[in-house]
Amino acid sequence: MSSAYVLRIKDEQEHLLYARQSLYVGIRRNWSVGSKILLVKKSAKGDYIIIGLATLEKVVELDALSKAEKKLCAENNWYGKMVFVILERFLPAIPIAKTPLAEKPHALLHGLVITRDELSTIANSAESKIIT
Secondary structure: OOOEEEEEOOHHHHHHHHHHOEEEEOOOOOOOOOOEEEEEEEOOOOOEEEEEEEEEEEEEEHHHOOHHHHHHHHHHOOOEEEEEEEEEEEEEEEEHHHOHHHHOOHHHOOOOEEOHHHHHHHHHOOOEEEEO
């Protein structure tokens, strides 16, 4: 069974994430094909919300990226690009406070390994999903 993680993203990354089905990453984990990644960001109110779920297709290492992407990665301290086979957007976003992750320190959410039960509980609580 594949692993599950939480990744925090910034507002400016969200549009590109859903448009290109990829995300540059600077945190190293034992990513594998099929890994599930909960996508979390800070809301306008300052709390954390889960905006969606991604299924990893592959991680493209720095040496396999284009020159422009390598430059972008070097400027942002990223080591590669995650490419997703499936992206789900939760509508509305799910407040972290209403999930099993509520007790986790928010500073430690980025790269957090979560259980399949936690993942299932959260994914099943989404009122609706847009899948791409």
